[in-house]
Amino acid sequence: MKKKFTLAILFCGIIIPLFAETSPTVSLGFHVLAGGRYDDLRMCIASPAGVKGGPIMDIYADIRFDLDDHQAISINIPVMRPILFGAAFQMLQFEPQISYEYSFDQNNEDGGQWVVGGGMGTVFHYGPDYKSSPDDRGDSFFAMGPLFTGFTGYRLKEGPRGSWMPGVKVFYAPLFSRDYDPATMLGGGLELHYLPKN
Incomplete structure (x- = not known):
């Protein structure tokens, strides 16, 4: 646990100076995630x-928050699962998080950019364990518990309203409960x- 706390402090130590030294441009966007997970605690x-x-x-x-032509910070707020799970189940x-992205120079052939990044957040859970089902x-x-993520993607050439970026994400979180x-x-x-156009 001490190691994870130290990582969180280091992450904040990197992020806070980036905001302090720049005047970031703020924009609102969204993204969709679809995949799978191993989880030996929570019901799926x-x-x-x-x-x-x-x-x-x-x-x-x-x-x-676009810090410059290559760096950005994002606050990622889940919308679908909290609403769906709360209303239906x-x-x-x-699982909100703060993520950092670095964009490499544009590809001269198609105007796209490779992007890499990572993030930290927190997992909040209330519900039954994996031995349960919606009917039982x-x-x-x-x-x-703390959430750690990594991401890589390819930002397509920007259009008149913004750009799209397909990519791959990995994530890990240790989970803690008083009961388990x-x-x-x-x-x-x-x-x-x-990604909306600035």
């Missing part, structure tokens, strides 16, 4: 009881970002 609504993990999908609202799965639920409980032993969430998926 799309998997049978006893299965550790399953498919995932979410839509994020992105508040983007009386559950909470909320166990007791609900709270759990949370420490657990692990690990997975990845495909992403599609919409």
Whole structure:
């Protein structure tokens, strides 16, 4: 746990000076994630009881701060899963994060850019464990833990309203609950970002 806390401090130590030394341009975008995860704690609504993990999908609202032509910071707020799970299943799965992106020089042939990045956030959970199913639920409980992510993608040439960026994301989170032993969430998926024109 101390190692994860140290990583969080180092991450803040990198991010805060970037904001202090620039006047970022702010824009609003969104992105979609679809993939799968291993999760030996939380129930997956799309998997049978006893299965550790399953498919995932979410839509994020992105508040983007462009620091310069190559660097950006984004606040990524999940929208779809918190609303769907809360309304339909009386559950909470909320995983906001702050991410950093670095864009390489434009490709002279198509005007696109390779992008790499990573982020940190927090996983919040309220609901039953993986031994449950939507039709056979166990007791609900709270759990949370730090979230670590990595991303790479290719930003397509900007159009009159903005640009699209397909990519691949990986993520890991240790999960902690008063009622259970420490657990692990690990997975990845495909992403599609919409980046509005500044």
